[in-house]
Amino acid sequence: MSDTPLAIGIDFGGTSVKTGVVFRGNVIDHAPPISTQDFDEPEDLIDAMVRVIEDLRSRHSHIAAIGVGMPGFVDFDRGVVYNLTNVRGWVEIPLKAKLEEKTGLPAVVENDANCMAYAEWKRGAGRGLKHLVCLTLGTGVGGGIIANGQMVRGARHGAGEVGQTSIDYRGRRGAYGNLGALEDYVGNNEITNTAVEAYHAAGTHKSAEDCTPAGLASAAHAGDPIALQIWDDVGEKLACTIMNCCWLLNPEAIIIGGGVARAGDLVFGPMTSHLYAQLSAPFKDHLMILPARFGNEAGMIGAAALALEQAGFPVEP
Amino acid sequence: MSDTPLAIGIDFGGTSVKTGVVFRGNVIDHAPPISTQDFDEPEDLIDAMVRVIEDLRSRHSHIAAIGVGMPGFVDFDRGVVYNLTNVRGWVEIPLKAKLEEKTGLPAVVENDANCMAYAEWKRGAGRGLKHLVCLTLGTGVGGGIIANGQMVRGARHGAGEVGQTSIDYRGRRGAYGNLGALEDYVGNNEITNTAVEAYHAAGTHKSAEDCTPAGLASAAHAGDPIALQIWDDVGEKLACTIMNCCWLLNPEAIIIGGGVARAGDLVFGPMTSHLYAQLSAPFKDHLMILPARFGNEAGMIGAAALALEQAGFPVEP
Structure with a gap:
């Protein structure tokens, strides 16, 4: 062992807040999850988070920092959560300052998809790279970008x-007003809806429960042509966005995680083939398309790594 | 005056090579252009460039570096031109090394659209910004990206x-194999072809000469509904790509230059209106859409500024 400090990583989801103790990319202890729905006031939920943190600190010395991944827009520099659509009252909450005040530890607050990207970059599939695009495929399609060896957060x-970029300038309007957003084609629910409709058009009744990404993966593995076509379509749409990322950012690697990515070759196969059919040589020859290393723990691991870096403990590859 | 050194800026185009002496973002002297078609061998063209450089040096002391903007893929680090489609023999040419050897001055070789972005960032509309996307609209649609105060060149x-990113995942296949590339909708020739077809469909004959971007701008200013529709379509397509740049990079500003941008409000009006209709508040409220400051001289100015920076003379805003 070395004296690399530990950090608390918090994955703040729409329904539950998961907290772990992270050591060099491994979650070595978990607290019981907190249900966000049990709290009417952000202050009360923050106090519950602090109790969980203090409980973990009582079991682990050397905890040096706290990192939180949030499902929405945050101001990373100020540590303020702008707005959570799924959790009551979370508007303009200075979470970083409150956690620091209540625990005495340095804290960071970051978007959850950026935390996932950070985990993969510092500890996972993208270790040592300088130019990286991460996608996470689930109910939503999130992403994070590393360029010139730095996280790109923008102004x-x-x-x-990545999931909000358009693949069709005359596509339908999504939640943020944008037309043809990738997420509105390959998010979990859209995959399911598209499949239910495709089966219906073919004269077969399938419920939404039959057509979850996991259900469609099973059907495709059994050779069901409609399910196979659905995955091909998902791959075609992902390929468009990945190609755009290549022309804009020319990354060394694209890293893909999240639940939908668990369909494995069913996603990666068609995606790669649609992508390679339209990428020119300088990109194609040097691009790695990698599955994410981390699953559900990516948010905790990334938030913890980021917290340590910001607290002055650089994460060495 | 100060002792800021001068630099040679070279805009290497498909048909001619333009060379100027640049002082703080101003081209203070020009050499006669060199026609690329007069030379069968890259070495001979490079020698002609060197003669022009030496002639300018004989008139200006304090020239400290040479920057060249190239119309194609270059390896910026090694200073090698991979391939020019329009100039005979230019495959894997170590231009930086050859210029340095023949002139004794430090040289840089960069993609021309990156030079334009560099000019706008260091000396033009984007001075002092850290997150910037530049587009240049002409026969081709080029671009350059600044993130975290650094040029993004990728792996x-x-x-x-920017012009090679897709706005339609099932659009037609472009020069590089990519489907639905922006350039294939809003490049000069595509605007002209679309307009000729639109007039034809409306029972009017117009030649390609009538339907240049300049001709269509005149027609639109005179109230011609077909020309106005063409510009609205151009704006709609540009808006899609700019929106994608916002979601991926969240720039402080988008800077737009090049010949087509000279249509002014005819481009900026529809583009802004299509863009604002689909950008959510955090982006819309803080995004500047700016016309480029520099025109034809952007390449020379940017190449010169980049050359000085690389030679150890940072360009202060």
Whole structure:
């Protein structure tokens, strides 16, 4: 062992807040999750988070920092959560300052997809790289960008939202007003809806429960042509966005994680083939397309690594 | 005056090579252009460039560096031109090394659209900004990206190619194999072709000469509904790509230059209106959309500024 300090990593989700103790990219202890719905006031939820943190600190010395990944827009520099659509009252909450005041530890607050990207960059599939695009495929499609060996947050911390970029300038309007957003084609629910419709058009009734990404993966593995076509379509749409990332950012690697990515070759196969059919040689020859190393713990691991870096403990590859 | 040194800026185009002496963002002297078609061998063209450089040096002391903007892929670090499609024999040419050997001055070789972005960032509309996307609209649609106060070149110097990103994942296949590239909708020739077809469909004959961007700007200013529609379509397509740049990079400003941008409000009006209709508040409220400051001289100015920076004379805003 060395004297690398530990950090608390917090994955703040729409329904639950998961907290772990992270050591060099491994979650070595977990606290019981906190249900966000049990708290009417952000202050009360923050106090519950602090109790969990203090409980973990009582079991582990050397905890040097706290990192929180949030499901929404945050101001990373000020540590303020702008707005959470799924959690009551979370508007303009100075979470970093409150955690620091209540625990005495340095804290960082970051967008959850950026935390996932950070985990993969510092501890996972993208270790040692300088130019990286991460996608996380689930109910939403999130992302994070590393360029020139730095996280790209942009002017107002809004960068990296790969899932909100358009693949069709006359596509339908999504939640943020944008037309043809990738997320509105390959998010979990859209995959399910598209599949239910495709089966219906073919004269087969399938419920939404049959057509979850996991259900469609099973059907495709059994050779179901409709399910196979759905995955091909998902790959085609992902390929468009990945190609755009290549022309804009020319990354060394694209890292893909999240639940939908668990369909494995069903996603990676068509995606790669649609992508390579339209990428020119300088990109194609040097691009790595990698599955994410981390699953559900990516947010905790990334938030913890980021917290340590910001607290002055650089994460060495 | 100060002792800020001068630099040679070279805009290497498909048909001619333009060379100027640049002082703090101003081209203070020009050499006669060199026609690329007069030379069968790259070495002979390089010698002609060197003669022009030496002639300018004989008239100006304090020239400290040479910057060259090239119309194609370059390896910025090694200073090698990979391939020029329009100039005979230019494959894997170590231009930086050859210029340095023949002139004794430090040289840089960069993609021309990156030079334009560099000019706007260091000397033009984007001075002092840290997060910037530049587009240049002409026969081709080029671009350059600044993030975290650094040029984004990516893993193999291919980044910033805004015009090659797709706005339609099932659009037609472009020169590089990519489907639905912005350039294939809003490049000069595509604007002209679209307009000729639109007039034809409306029962009017117009030649390609009538339908240059300049001709269509005149027609639109005179109230011609077809020309106005063409510009609205151009704005709609540009808006899609700019929106994608916002979600990915969250820049402080988008800077737009090049010949097509000279249509002014005819481009900026529809583009801004299509863009604002689909950008959410955090982006919209803080995004500047700016016309480029520099015109034809952007390449020379940017190449010169970059050359000075690399030679150890940082360009102060």
